[in-house]
């Protein structure tokens with residue numbers, strides 16, 4: 011049995027995954043804090059726990075994500091674009107469009123029939139329309155992230171949240187709250203705001219190709235997924251365990267690199 | 273030690289002549305001759321024929337950006353009410369002009385000016401601009417002229433909605449040239465020197481010849497030329513194309529590249545260090561020149577193509593004003609989309625590039641506007657992948673290194689997959 015490790019250190023969370031012989035997932039872990047925190051260290055402990063394995067048993071390690079260059083265990087760094095594409099295509103071979111929304115970035119990736127990346131777009135310089143925006147709003151609205159989905163589906167109407175700037179949008183939400191707009195409606199409006207921005211990235215990749223798959227931490231929020239579907243006018247498949255698809259891709263690429271070495 | 277152009281390297285020539293141009297401007301001031309500030313692709317032929325010293329604000333601003341001191345000049349411009357959405361070359365220069373103006377008015381250097389790492393250049397006695405690359409250059413130079421109460425020569429160049437360049441456009445521009453000549457006669461109080469004008473035109477042709485020659489080395493595989501070097505050498509095709517400084521330096525550079533190639537030395541040293549070849553679209557990110565270069569170098573990506581340096585491919589027949597008009601109007605950003613995309617594709621082809629890096633420059637709407645379509649066209653025709661990143665030429669607030677590196681790495685992974 012040959013084990014490879016994928017580590018995805020994002021801006022908001024740390025993910026790791028161990029793969030056996032390039033196909034079976036031995037274990038995976040996600041810690042909800044990212045680069046520069048205790049997250050990377052903790053996720054390593056977590057992913058090895060109860061596996062009976064240690065770092066010495068790992069044949070090859072690939073690091074990805076915003077914090078990929080600070081992972082000292084890594085044999086190689088690969089961009090998160092390539093890793094997410096690899097992970098998603100492995101799980102869902104029909105995937106042609108990938109939407110990954112993480113803590114401070116949102117990306118749209120178009121895949122070819124072999125899982126090759128044809129095109130990708132990412133948000134730049136501004137974190138509006140990403141997970142961090144939702145984190146801020148969940149705090150203001152006093153609705154935990156886990157419950158944002160439930161609240162979304164209770165909305166009677168989607169409130170308008172139009173500011174691009176997170177700080178301005180926060181004041182917009184506060185004034186709506188004080189005007190008595192139901193919180194559920196604001197939640198839906200917040201999701202729509204994220205969806206609209208990400209949708210623009212998807213459109214830049216050209217005509218929408220099915221199947222559309224969503225991953226990243228925000229894909230764990232069914233409200234955000236619903237708003238994305240409405241914005242795109244298309245059905246979206248949420249990747250299984252969507253937050254760790256980057257780490258999965260990294261572990262798969264680690265397996266390929268290991269085989270090339272042999 | 274005395275500078276000897278015969279034994280100096282091209283790099284030494286570049287540094288020497290750049291400094292010399294500034295010194296000459298100061299010397300002109302001292303002797304009561306005129307100093308002109310000029311837009312980068314405005315024709316210098318007229319002024320140089322009349323013995324006027326030239327200073328190039330865009331190059332000066334780029335230099336300030338590369339020395340990481342543009343922020344303080346931008347702040348001066350912001351303090352004067354210039355909006356952050358205005359081109360950062362314009363803001364940097366208008367800020368710098370303000371400092372010089374205060375010095376001229378009070379006789380004392382402000383602390384900002386005294387401590388600035390930007391090269392110290394004299395105020396202009398006149399300015400010349402041309403809207404063949406953008407319209408910002410009109411208002412910017414009008415402002416300079418108004419603030420300093422000096423003459424402004426404008427070469428108005430119509431946009432080419434169709435190509436080739438229409439005959440009436442050439443005639444119109446030639447008339448603009450004649451008006452400029454007339455204006456210069458008034459400003460200098462002397463008759464225009466047509467003999468010297470012809471000599472200067474011939475010099476520009478020799479400078480352009482060697483500039484183009486240098487660029488051809490990037491077409492070789494592997495490339496002896498590191499395309500980023502063009503961003504540095506560009507200073508002379510902008511500021512000294514009407515002098516022999518550019519010709520001497522580029523000729524030398526071409527010889528050096530020839531020798532490098534013969535010795536099996538390439539952009540990144542050994543031939544195997546060239547893993548990928550990219551074309552870079554847009555102006556350099558001067559404030560992060562090292563970071564943008566290293567981001568590519570770390571991946572083994574050599575820049576072998578760039579449309580931007582080609583703007584100074586100003587070939588024409590000396591003595592023929594309409595031919596000169598055509599050269600100055602057909603710079604690719606002054607032409608319609610289809611022509612521009614085709615030009616861009618040919619650059620990528622000649623550069624034998626496997627990928628495109630598109631600088632979405634916040635300052636330059638003109639360069640950035642058609643980035644996406646241009647990249648898509650090349651992608652469709654040649655199957656070359658592309659990435660775009662947000663940046664700015666001299667405003668350090670726009671670029672994010674981590675964002676850039678992720679995109680470059682992903683592009684290299686796409687190029688690897690295409691191999």
Ligand SMILES: Nc1ncnc2c1ncn2[C@@H]1O[C@H](COP(=O)(O)OP(=O)(O)O)[C@@H](O)[C@H]1O
Nearest residue numbers: 020021022023112113141142155226227228231
């Ligand atoms: N249980 C959850 N329910 C809803 N949203 C979540 C949940 N967990 C994480 N998120 C969202 O995912 C985002 C982080 O996404 P992730 O892909 O882990 O980011 P990165 O890779 O940039 O570190 C958070 O900002 C948050 O909005």
Ligand code: SF4
Nearest residue numbers: 359361405406408636
């Ligand atoms: S950078 Fe663009 S906007 Fe600024 S002067 Fe040059 S062409 Fe004009």
Ligand SMILES: [Mg+2]
Nearest residue numbers: 020075112256
């Ligand atoms: Mg991520």
